Amino acid sequence: MSRRARENSARTERDRQREQTRERLYHSALDIFRRDGVVAARIDDIASAAGVSRGTFYFHFPTKDDVLLRLLADSQGSISDEIHDLPDDAPIEEVLQTMAKAMASTWKNDPDLLREIGTVALKVTALALPDATTQHPVQLALIPRFDAAVERGEIGTLIPPELLTEFFLVNLFGAALSWCGNQILPLDFLLSNVVSFFLKAAAP
Numbered sequence: 001m002s003r004r005a006r007e008n009s010a011r012t013e014r015d016r017q018r019e020q021t022r023e024r025l026y027h028s029a030l031d032i033f034r035r036d037g038v039v040a041a042r043i044d045d046i047a048s049a050a051g052v053s054r055g056t057f058y059f060h061f062p063t064k065d066d067v068l069l070r071l072l073a074d075s076q077g078s079i080s081d082e083i084h085d086l087p088d089d090a091p092i093e094e095v096l097q098t099m100a101k102a103m104a105s106t107w108k109n110d111p112d113l114l115r116e117i118g119t120v121a122l123k124v125t126a127l128a129l130p131d132a133t134t135q136h137p138v139q140l141a142l143i144p145r146f147d148a149a150v151e152r153g154e155i156g157t158l159i160p161p162e163l164l165t166e167f168f169l170v171n172l173f174g175a176a177l178s179w180c181g182n183q184i185l186p187l188d189f190l191l192s193n194v195v196s197f198f199l200k201a202a203a204p
Contacts, residue, residue: 022060024050029057029067030113038064038116068120071113073136075106080137083145092149096195099138100172104188107176115180118173139165156204168198 028049032041041064047057061067082102086095107114146161146168155164175194179187 021050021052021056025052025057025060026067026070029061029064030071033064033067033113033116034110037112038068065120065123068113068117069124072117072121075103076137079103079106080141083138083141088148090145092145092154093195093199095142095145095149096168096199097192099142100191100195101188103172103176104186104191108187111180111183114176118177118180121173138169142168153204155199155202159202164202171198 025046029041029046032046032049036042036045043054043057043064047054050057061070079099079102082098083095086098090098142165143161146155146164149155150157150161159167172191172194175190176187179185179190
């Protein structure tokens with residue numbers, strides 16, 4: 001094996017080990033967050049559970065918020081996949097109910113983490129303004145669905161699909177965060193009703 005091939009092989013192995021360490025830290029952090037709460041969670045406990053040093057945690061996740069942002073990104077990715085898996089001509093009600101069901105399934109057993117993620121998401125949004133132009137995966141998945149729904153006459157045409165998407169997500173996420181503090185109703189039932197109310201308001 002040439003020197004370059006050996007170097008490439010060693011680099012690949014280091015990258016693999018680094019990714020494995022990052023995954024251990026991520027899942028250990030979530031376990032500690034669930035056990036102790038995010039605020040009370042100690043970095044030393046997370047690092048110990050992952051079998052690494054405190055400094056290694058900070059190398060991969062500069063703050064505890066970064067762990068929560070990773071969890072938010074993962075949940076957005078899985079929910080957007082559910083939307084993409086639907087047929088292109090799926091009615092908008094099916095699309096939105098699919099998202100509501102996926103969101104409820106993701107968070108129904110993690111109200112405390114959902115509340116923490118809501119706080120972090122609001123902080124990130126506030127820091128990004130006024131030049132926040134990036135759209136997350138769920139937005140990108142929903143915008144063409146709303147556009148198609150408008151063309152089919154399922155929704156009124158007064159509001160652009162981009163704004164419809166934002167209005168819907170604000171309503172759905174807001175309801176989910178409210179549920180964290182008052183779980184009198186099952187999350188899937190609550191979010192399903194948010195979809196119904198939204199579609200009534202957006203009807204042509």
